Amino acid sequence: MMPGHIGFGLNDIDISSQLTRNIKLQAPFVSSPMDTVTEHTMAIQMALQGGIGIIHSNMSPEEQADQVRTVKKFKNGFITDPICLSPDNTAEDVFKTKAKRGFSSFPITEGGKMGGKLLGIISNRDTSFIEDPTAKISVFMTPRDALVVAQDGISLQEANDVLKISKKGKLPVVNEQDELVALIARTDLQKQRDNPLASKESVNKQLLVGASIGTRPEDRDRARLLVEAGVDVIVVDSSQGDSIYQLDIILDVIGGNCVTPSQAYHLIQAGADGLRVGMGIGSICTTQEVCAVGRAQASAVYHVAKFARKHGIPIIADGGVKSTGHITKALCLGAGCVMMGSMLAGTDESPGEYFYQDGVRLKRYRGMGSLEAMNKGSEKRYVWDDTTTAVKVAQGVSGAVQDKGTLRRYVPYLMQGVRHGLQDAGCKSVKEAQERLYSDKLRFEIRSPAAQAEGGVHGLHSFQKRLY
Numbered sequence: 001m002m003p004g005h006i007g008f009g010l011n012d013i014d015i016s017s018q019l020t021r022n023i024k025l026q027a028p029f030v031s032s033p034m035d036t037v038t039e040h041t042m043a044i045q046m047a048l049q050g051g052i053g054i055i056h057s058n059m060s061p062e063e064q065a066d067q068v069r070t071v072k073k074f075k076n077g078f079i080t081d082p083i084c085l086s087p088d089n090t091a092e093d094v095f096k097t098k099a100k101r102g103f104s105s106f107p108i109t110e111g112g113k114m115g116g117k118l119l120g121i122i123s124n125r126d127t128s129f130i131e132d133p134t135a136k137i138s139v140f141m142t143p144r145d146a147l148v149v150a151q152d153g154i155s156l157q158e159a160n161d162v163l164k165i166s167k168k169g170k171l172p173v174v175n176e177q178d179e180l181v182a183l184i185a186r187t188d189l190q191k192q193r194d195n196p197l198a199s200k201e202s203v204n205k206q207l208l209v210g211a212s213i214g215t216r217p218e219d220r221d222r223a224r225l226l227v228e229a230g231v232d233v234i235v236v237d238s239s240q241g242d243s244i245y246q247l248d249i250i251l252d253v254i255g256g257n258c259v260t261p262s263q264a265y266h267l268i269q270a271g272a273d274g275l276r277v278g279m280g281i282g283s284i285c286t287t288q289e290v291c292a293v294g295r296a297q298a299s300a301v302y303h304v305a306k307f308a309r310k311h312g313i314p315i316i317a318d319g320g321v322k323s324t325g326h327i328t329k330a331l332c333l334g335a336g337c338v339m340m341g342s343m344l345a346g347t348d349e350s351p352g353e354y355f356y357q358d359g360v361r362l363k364r365y366r367g368m369g370s371l372e373a374m375n376k377g378s379e380k381r382y383v384w385d386d387t388t389t390a391v392k393v394a395q396g397v398s399g400a401v402q403d404k405g406t407l408r409r410y411v412p413y414l415m416q417g418v419r420h421g422l423q424d425a426g427c428k429s430v431k432e433a434q435e436r437l438y439s440d441k442l443r444f445e446i447r448s449p450a451a452q453a454e455g456g457v458h459g460l461h462s463f464q465k466r467l468y
Helices: 040-048 061-074 091-101 156-166 186-194 219-229 244-249 261-269 287-291 297-309 324-332 371-375 407-424 430-438 449-455
Strands: 029-031 052-055 106-109 118-122 170-174 180-185 210-213 233-236 254-258 274-277 315-318 337-340 354-357 360-366 398-402
Touching (some): 029 040, 040 407, 052 061, 052 233, 061 219, 106 180, 118 170, 180 186, 254 261, 261 297, 324 337
Parallel strands (some): 029 052, 052 210, 210 233, 254 274, 315 337
Antiparallel strands (some): 106 118, 360 398
């Protein structure tokens, strides 16, 4: 990109952008639905940092739905389905539920069900010194008359004020019959304070999360389970998105992958709210080599984004992102967000264990088109029929990436890098960059191989590259 005039500070730059027609992110970062990249831990941290995670489908529909539920329950406003216990449950039941669920406070209701009459609450303070596992909850719980409660209909802000004044950890919400209808947790207020850019729903303040599905008929059942679990966006995951299979299944989702306006047109006509752009350009993808089909990513992003913009559909640049410079270029070429695989695969939040090779700390990373991933179920992304004579053709490889630490440090570095890029280009926001692109004010110039060498580190005997 050619430089522009800088007439504003770095903190004045707005990098928020559209994921779909209906969802806007404060950080235009999406973690890829790959089995070595995004499960609930990655999705939670991505959402807290202002992006979103797309949970992969290389697992059973029930397991994927549970992953979505885990994300949705991490940060709530009104918890509408808390785990309840009854007065007849024992201390042992409390300890088992605590170990299984990972939290220690439970409302006590008649029948131990949500919607029952509120009788009390159990917290760590109540169970810390209980030695008899057979002791009934009714003996040591905090009773109803000692609780601070809110009435049904209270706003989230009013409920937060009550929590602050009462200095309680939990605030039960009851109706006129004193039946439990919701619960509010102090820890959620702290999460909201510590993560002001978090991607969350406007009503319940739950984190946003996406999930991928395939194009087989049974994936409709997977989609139903995901919707019941509270998923916010579904990505139809297919290496070549312009297919009769995807056009038949598409609902209120992100379609793709595509690299040409004609592909995009078919998906938009079918009702896509967003598009994934990129074919064969991921660091572990061999589609262009094996199938001889695909497109250079900058060209794909520019041409598809220009076409989709006329229909009000944002696009996601998927693949080929290796640095903050690539992210900046993708956004300035028309992308609403970027999807990252290898850039996030080596973080603490990605699935898998670290290992050492030649003194370097690494994590496994593989393409969903690799034979290893296909054997786990991802062949539905590449194989269009189930005939017994079908031969699996690998369109990806398996490898390893270097440790990048935690997303809590890594994503802020990515955000700041994008701000620097936009500032140097003279653009105060992603929206302004794209407006300048289409009005011919933002100009690009092709670099020769010599210019690329000059633009990188050169002429040194040795160097150490640190990102942050």
